[in-house]
Amino acid sequence: MTINPLIDPSRQDKQASPCILVIFGATGDLTNRKLVPALYNLTKDGLLPRQFACVGFARRPKNDEQFREEMKAGIDKFSRTKPDPDIWNTFKEQLFYHQAQFDDDAGYTSLKKRLAELDKQLGTKGNRIFYLSTPPSDFPLIVEKLDKNGLIYKQGEPPFSRVIIEKPFGHDLRSAEELQKELRAHLHENQIYRIDHYLGKETVQNLLVFRFTNPIFETLWNNHHVDHVQITVAEEIGIGTRGKFWEEAGMLRDIVQNHMMQLVSLVAMEPPIQMTADSIRGEKVKVVEAIRPFPLKSLDQAIVRGQYGPGFINGESVIGYRQEQNVNPESYVETYVALKLFIDNWRWAGVPFYLRAGKRLPKRATEIAITFKKAPGFLFQGQHIAQNTLVIRIQPDEGISLKMNCKVPGQSTLIQPVKMDFRYGAYFGSTPPEAYERLICDCMAGDSTLFARDDEVLASWRLFSPVLDVWSKTKPLDFPNYPSGSWGPADKLMQGHSWRVI
Amino acid sequence: MSKHLTKVSQIDQELAKQYEEQLHGQQTPASLFNLVLFTSSIERASYFQHLLRKVVEKFPCRLIFLKEDKNLKELSVDVSLELTSHAACDVIEFNCPSSDVQKIPYLILPYLKPDLPIFLLWGQEPSHDNPTFKQLASFAHKILFDSLCVGDISHFANHVLDMLEKQIPLRDMNWSSITGWREVIARTFDTPEKLASIRNAERLTIQFNSKAEFGPCHADIQAIYIKAWLISKLKWGPEVKIILEPKEVQHLESGEIIQFELDSADKCNYIITRKEKSNLALIHITTPEVCEIPQTYPLTHVQRSFRFWREILYETPSHDYVEMLKILK
Numbered sequence: 001m002t003i004n005p006l007i008d009p010s011r012q013d014k015q016a017s018p019c020i021l022v023i024f025g026a027t028g029d030l031t032n033r034k035l036v037p038a039l040y041n042l043t044k045d046g047l048l049p050r051q052f053a054c055v056g057f058a059r060r061p062k063n064d065e066q067f068r069e070e071m072k073a074g075i076d077k078f079s080r081t082k083p084d085p086d087i088w089n090t091f092k093e094q095l096f097y098h099q100a101q102f103d104d105d106a107g108y109t110s111l112k113k114r115l116a117e118l119d120k121q122l123g124t125k126g127n128r129i130f131y132l133s134t135p136p137s138d139f140p141l142i143v144e145k146l147d148k149n150g151l152i153y154k155q156g157e158p159p160f161s162r163v164i165i166e167k168p169f170g171h172d173l174r175s176a177e178e179l180q181k182e183l184r185a186h187l188h189e190n191q192i193y194r195i196d197h198y199l200g201k202e203t204v205q206n207l208l209v210f211r212f213t214n215p216i217f218e219t220l221w222n223n224h225h226v227d228h229v230q231i232t233v234a235e236e237i238g239i240g241t242r243g244k245f246w247e248e249a250g251m252l253r254d255i256v257q258n259h260m261m262q263l264v265s266l267v268a269m270e271p272p273i274q275m276t277a278d279s280i281r282g283e284k285v286k287v288v289e290a291i292r293p294f295p296l297k298s299l300d301q302a303i304v305r306g307q308y309g310p311g312f313i314n315g316e317s318v319i320g321y322r323q324e325q326n327v328n329p330e331s332y333v334e335t336y337v338a339l340k341l342f343i344d345n346w347r348w349a350g351v352p353f354y355l356r357a358g359k360r361l362p363k364r365a366t367e368i369a370i371t372f373k374k375a376p377g378f379l380f381q382g383q384h385i386a387q388n389t390l391v392i393r394i395q396p397d398e399g400i401s402l403k404m405n406c407k408v409p410g411q412s413t414l415i416q417p418v419k420m421d422f423r424y425g426a427y428f429g430s431t432p433p434e435a436y437e438r439l440i441c442d443c444m445a446g447d448s449t450l451f452a453r454d455d456e457v458l459a460s461w462r463l464f465s466p467v468l469d470v471w472s473k474t475k476p477l478d479f480p481n482y483p484s485g486s487w488g489p490a491d492k493l494m495q496g497h498s499w500r501v502i
Numbered sequence: 503m504s505k506h507l508t509k510v511s512q513i514d515q516e517l518a519k520q521y522e523e524q525l526h527g528q529q530t531p532a533s534l535f536n537l538v539l540f541t542s543s544i545e546r547a548s549y550f551q552h553l554l555r556k557v558v559e560k561f562p563c564r565l566i567f568l569k570e571d572k573n574l575k576e577l578s579v580d581v582s583l584e585l586t587s588h589a590a591c592d593v594i595e596f597n598c599p600s601s602d603v604q605k606i607p608y609l610i611l612p613y614l615k616p617d618l619p620i621f622l623l624w625g626q627e628p629s630h631d632n633p634t635f636k637q638l639a640s641f642a643h644k645i646l647f648d649s650l651c652v653g654d655i656s657h658f659a660n661h662v663l664d665m666l667e668k669q670i671p672l673r674d675m676n677w678s679s680i681t682g683w684r685e686v687i688a689r690t691f692d693t694p695e696k697l698a699s700i701r702n703a704e705r706l707t708i709q710f711n712s713k714a715e716f717g718p719c720h721a722d723i724q725a726i727y728i729k730a731w732l733i734s735k736l737k738w739g740p741e742v743k744i745i746l747e748p749k750e751v752q753h754l755e756s757g758e759i760i761q762f763e764l765d766s767a768d769k770c771n772y773i774i775t776r777k778e779k780s781n782l783a784l785i786h787i788t789t790p791e792v793c794e795i796p797q798t799y800p801l802t803h804v805q806r807s808f809r810f811w812r813e814i815l816y817e818t819p820s821h822d823y824v825e826m827l828k829i830l831k
Contacts, residue, residue: 004697005735006688010820018692045809046682046802050689050785086782090798123693426530426589427562 016042016444017160018051019127020115024102024142025134026056026067030166032074035131036095038436040075043091044084045433047441051123055096057111067097080434094122102138108149115151126159128152129443132166139165140182147186155188164193164443167258168249169457173465180454193443194452198259200435203394203424205450207266207368208280210392210400217390218271220372222347227387230354230369230500231263234361236313238484239335243326250333252305252464252471255357261288261460262452263394264353267368268343277449281456288459290345296470303467304490305476306336308360311484318360318484332475335359336482338490354494360484365502366394386417389500399423504582510596513613516581517592524583525590532562532589535815536614540606540638541625542570545717546651550625553648554593555584556806561815562589564615567596568606570634574599577609607637619643621815623675627652628661644671646814650719650757655726659830666819666827676723676757677823678813682801683728683759684822686774686783689799696787701736702767705743709761712748721757722746728759730829731822753779758804781805 007015021039023031042048056067072092075083098114100107119126130146132139143163146152153161163183170176183192198204211218220226233255239246246254265284272279294302309320322329336358343353372388389403401421408414424432442450482489487499505516521531537557539550547569554565565584580595596609614620622642629635639645645665652658665672691700710725720726725746732738749760754776762774773786783801787794803810 004688004692006684006691006700006732008684008688008820008822010822011817044800046685046800049692050797050799051692084782086777086780086798087800093795093797423530426532427534 014047014441014445014447016047016049016052016441017127017446018049018122018124019129019160019444020053020055020118020122020124021129021131021440021444022055022057022098022111022115023131023133024057024138025132026097027058027060027062027070028133030133031056032070033078034434034436035133035440036071037075037079038434038440040079040083040087040091041081041433041437042441043094044081044087047437048444051125053094053096053118053122053124055098055111055114055118057098057100057107059099059101061099062097064095064097068092068095071095102134102142102145105145105149108145108151112149112151128159128161129164130162131164136165136168136170136179139179143183143186152186152191155191160191160446162191162193162443162446163187164195164440166195168253169194169258169452170461171248171253172468173458173461176458176461180458184454189454190448192454193448194454194457195439196258196262196452197435197439198262198394199450199452200437200439201394202432203392203398204263204266205438207263207392208275212271221370223349223351225372226348226351227371227373228352228354228497229267230371231260231267231356232365232367232369232500232502233260233357234363234365234487234502235359236361236364236485238308238318238360239321239324239327241325243324246335247327247331247333251335251337251357251359252468256337256339256355257460257464258452258457260355260357261456261463263368264288264291264341264355265456267370268348268353270347275449277447277451280449281453285453285456285459286345287343288456288463290343290348291463292342292344293463294339294341294467296466299467299470302341302493303337303339304488304493305334305471306338306358306482306489307331307333307476307479308335308358308482308484309480311360311486313360313362313485320480320484321359322480332479334471334476336361336488336490338488338493340493352497354497354499356488356490356499358482358488361487362485363502364396367502368392368394369500371497380413380415383413383415385415397423398425504580504593504595507579507581510577510579510609513579513581513594517583517594520581520583521590524585529585529588529590531591533564533591533615533618534561535563535619535621536566537563537621537623538566538568538610538614538638538642539623539625540568540570540634541651542572542600543626543651543717544569544571544573546625546719549716550623553806557811558584558589558591558593559586560808560811562586562591564613564618565591565593566610566613567593568598568610569595570598570600570603570606572600577602577605603634606634610638614641621646623648625651627654627658628665630661639670644673644815647672647674649674649676649723650721652720652723655720655723655830659827663824663827663831666824671818673814673817673819674823675814677727677819677826678803678810679757680724680727680731680759681803681810681813682781683724683762683774683783684731686785686799686801687728687732687762690772690774690785690787696770699766699768699770700732700764700772703736703738703742703764704767705745705765706732707745707747707761707763708759709747709749709763711751711754711756711758711760713750713752713754713756715756719756721748724757724759726830727826728762730826734825734829735822755805776801776804781807 170179265287268287269283272283338356341353370390391401401419408416578597582593584591623646708725712721764772769790771788775784782798786796
């Protein structure tokens with residue numbers, strides 16, 4: 001293959017390869033709100049090659065022009081940057097629509113022909129990315145059809161073919177294993193890109209930079225110095241119109257098993273030997289595999305589940321989960337999970353990790369708080385000495401703060417905790433790229449660092465599948481057990497510690 | 503709002519006063535680094551002032567502007583805050599008579615924010631013989647050059663190559679200014695057929711903005727860089743006729759590239775034009791068989807965008823830059 005001498009290989013920005021991105025389920029919400037606006041912004045930033053096309057594949061009848069108009073409306077509404085008519089006029093010529101059924105071979109044959117024509121027209125070199133923005137139950141069918149109709153190539157020499165799938169990757173261990181088996185029948189693991197959009201967030205990526213470029217913190221990052229870790233994913237919104245989805249999923253499946261496990265593994269992992277996808281993901285999976293299994297016979301000592309009732313958010317009264325649209329009025333699905341876990345390895349032995357995730361909590365906040373061990377108190381007797389706490393704020397008000405103790409000016413020695421605070425917004429004011437922009441670009445460049453690997457996903461399911469099994473057999477008779485606007489029902493988990501007030 | 507002071511010792515007090523008066527909770531005092539700029543050209547001082555404001559919008563920093571002015575009799579200082587939507591940055595401008603130029607390195611030392619990188623933007627011809635340059639460069643973490651200001655390009659290229667050999671961290675602003683153009687050109691010729699076409703170029707015309715708003719300057723520098731870059735990458739010889747065509751355009755900055763037009767031996771014509779009042783390039787390709795539909799592509803580093811400053815401040819010179827300088831040497 002001819003290498004273009006005019007491309008500078010030393011540029012820090014990733015070089016996305018020419019390709020065609022086929023989005024299955026292109027008439028869905030995700031395409032309109034996230035995927036196409038992400039592609040548009042990548043185009044605007046000059047990060048998409050000229051030799052690029054996006055083909056929406058879906059059941060509904062429409063033509064290219066209609067699809068383009070719908071995508072324009074999505075960009076106008078959801079793009080993080082102001083839409084530019086000149087950019088749009090070029091970008092829209094790269095958008096196409098292919099109407100077909102997921103289960104119809106004829107649709108794939110015609111797709112293959114169309115893609116070949118686009119290759120000739122646009123110079124996309126035969127490279128393919130298939131984004132499955134569909135219910136997970138459709139993944140095996142689509143992949144099988146793609147393979148059967150020659151749209152997936154063998155891993156190895158160019159051109160490449162890759163498949164991006166969205167969570168949930170199964171709804172328990174057995175289904176996750178089954179899904180993996182079905183995908184692997186047609187794809188090499190290196191062709192599978194499992195999106196967890198948390199990994200596309202700047203602040204989550206910053207975890208690796210922060211940990212491994214600041215030795216001052218890395219030397220304290222262990223059970224000699226850390227008292228406990230709290231990770232919070234709080235939302236003030238309820239489930240909205242997603243009642244049908246939520247009744248099948250619940251908080252453990254939707255947030256804890258995937259996003260929170262990513263945060264835990266990034267916080268707790270060992271430094272990788274190199275900054276490559278497999279090195280980093282290898283260290284992450286070791287964390288999950290070292291997590292002590294939850295005690296199934298006394299599960300409520302380790303995991304608390306909750307469901308929001310009526311209450312108040314921002315001064316307005318709100319309904320409870322069971323009153324939401326498409327929710328069973330006697331539902332036992334959890335909207336809140338708090339858990340205490342232990343990582344049984346040399347670095348973290350004995351350090352509790354407290355995780356909580358919930359809907360209809362007082363505010364939206366995702367953060368990781370590392371609380372360090374108490375100072376010996378004999379020097380300043382009678383004084384309250386706050387424990388140093390390093391907080392990494394993932395969203396909103398992205399940044400990092402460190403709480404430390406200082407003397408209050410005056411004759412006597414009084415101690416006051418103060419905060420050193422770095423805020424992203426104050427320093428890097430420009431709007432950072434959206435997670436999907438980073439992730440799609442990485443997939444086009446063949447970098448799987450920010451995508452979940454099969455063993456990570458399965459290790460996480462091994463941990464939580466037994467919990468789901470117990471829960472399915474035991475009804476939480478106290479549901480709903482926290483009013484909307486409160487911090488949830490998990491105080492009893494915190495022996496000797498207390499949940500942070502955020 | 504700038505305050506003119508006659509005593510350097512009043513700087514901190516004046517800054518504190520301005521913070522108290524001007525900040526109303528919307529901005530945070532913020533500095534990622536110290537940016538020191540030196541120029542002895544009063545005409546170019548306004549240009550640099552305009553440039554520095556653009557940095558601050560994207561990367562809050564402490565700005566220290568050193569202006570040597572042979573017409574001044576006395577040293578004075580102007581102190582102000584540059585406010586963006588999210589940050590407040592200190593701006594300290596020293597107006598230094600030529601008779602006091604030896605004081606310059608000592609003037610700034612107390613006003614460098616500790617523990618932060620120091621970038622030196624040297625606003626004129628670099629020279630090892632210039633004691634001010636030597637001293638300022640000695641504590642800078644990185645030196646930035648604006649080659650628009652240089653006189654002799656070959657001398658400049660030699661000097662920079664020499665510094666690179668000594669592993670002195672530096673960045674050439676005009677090389678970064680054409681990053682967007684290099685990307686567009688690379689993407690335009692990104693098929694085997696088009697690569698073959700450009701390798702067999704017969705004629706290249708690069709039109710650049712010859713406007714000289716702030717005194718004499720090397721307005722053709724970006725055009726020269728593109729020419730030298732292509733020669734180094736494609737190994738063109740004298741068979742390719744290269745024309746650098748000046749044109750005055752008021753709404754663009756001096757030196758900005760306006761158009762790139764290439765004719766190849768296979769009778770193909772490639773025109774990449776900067777769209778008027780926009781950061782986009784219009785690519786128009788005509789072959790003997792077909793006239794392709796024009797395409798638009800963003801020029802990412804023009805108008806001193808976030809990506810431009812990010813590259814200047816955080817990236818290291820590339821192999822391509824070094825090879826380009828060797829052509830100019």
